[in-house]
Amino acid sequence: MGVASFLTTSDGEQVGNPRHLAASAGKLATAQRDLARKKRGSKRRRKAIARVAALHSKVRRQRLDGAHKAANALIRGYDMIVHEDLRIANMTKRPAQKPDGEGGFLPNRAAAKAGLNKSILDASWGVFLTVLAHKAESAGRELIAVNPAHTSRTCARCGHCAKENRLTQAEFACTACGHAAHADVNAAKNILRAGLALRRAAEAA
Numbered sequence: 001m002g003v004a005s006f007l008t009t010s011d012g013e014q015v016g017n018p019r020h021l022a023a024s025a026g027k028l029a030t031a032q033r034d035l036a037r038k039k040r041g042s043k044r045r046r047k048a049i050a051r052v053a054a055l056h057s058k059v060r061r062q063r064l065d066g067a068h069k070a071a072n073a074l075i076r077g078y079d080m081i082v083h084e085d086l087r088i089a090n091m092t093k094r095p096a097q098k099p100d101g102e103g104g105f106l107p108n109r110a111a112a113k114a115g116l117n118k119s120i121l122d123a124s125w126g127v128f129l130t131v132l133a134h135k136a137e138s139a140g141r142e143l144i145a146v147n148p149a150h151t152s153r154t155c156a157r158c159g160h161c162a163k164e165n166r167l168t169q170a171e172f173a174c175t176a177c178g179h180a181a182h183a184d185v186n187a188a189k190n191i192l193r194a195g196l197a198l199r200r201a202a203e204a205a
């Protein structure tokens with residue numbers, strides 16, 4: 001699961017972040033700022049509240065719709081699905097903030113918007129995994145969650161783990177064996193391998 005693409009499989013399939021969801025998220029951020037400026041008890045404030053509520057439910061609808069589509073595609077195509085443990089993944093994917101030089105962070109509109117987009121994404125992953133778990137159970141598919149630590153900087157071919165392997169957000173190039181791949185596909189392969197290892201350990205126990 002990622003920010004550039006909503007999800008990437010170890011086979012190289014990508015599901016993008018739905019653009020309409022990002023558009024609604026942007027409108028919601030604007031509507032919330034607009035609401036904050038309205039006077040208490042005013043008619044304009046009531047209207048602004050209604051607009052924020054309408055956008056919230058639109059985002060929820062779009063998110064659920066996207067989750068069903070993405071989950072259906074995986075359930076149709078695979079018997080076993082390994083994914084990142086979201087509780088751990090979220091801690092490592094916060095957007096970078098600019099320090100204010102006094103031990104805190106600078107607030108800015110871009111960061112606030114990125115934060116909102118990020119929280120909407122976080123919620124999208126949560127909804128997606130919930131939908132996926134229900135569908136996997138009723139279709140008899142195996143679902144495994146793994147710790148995503150180091151999966152993005154480890155080479156899926158030789159296992160070499162280094163920060164330098166990750167050239168950019170999208171590119172992976174192993175400094176030990178030269179293996180080059182899309183960074184998310186490389187990470188997805190490591191996640192699959194971790195899931196298979198977990199499963200073997202469970203079978204052996």
Ligand SMILES: [Zn+2]
Binds near residue numbers: 155174175176179
């Ligand atoms: Zn390598």
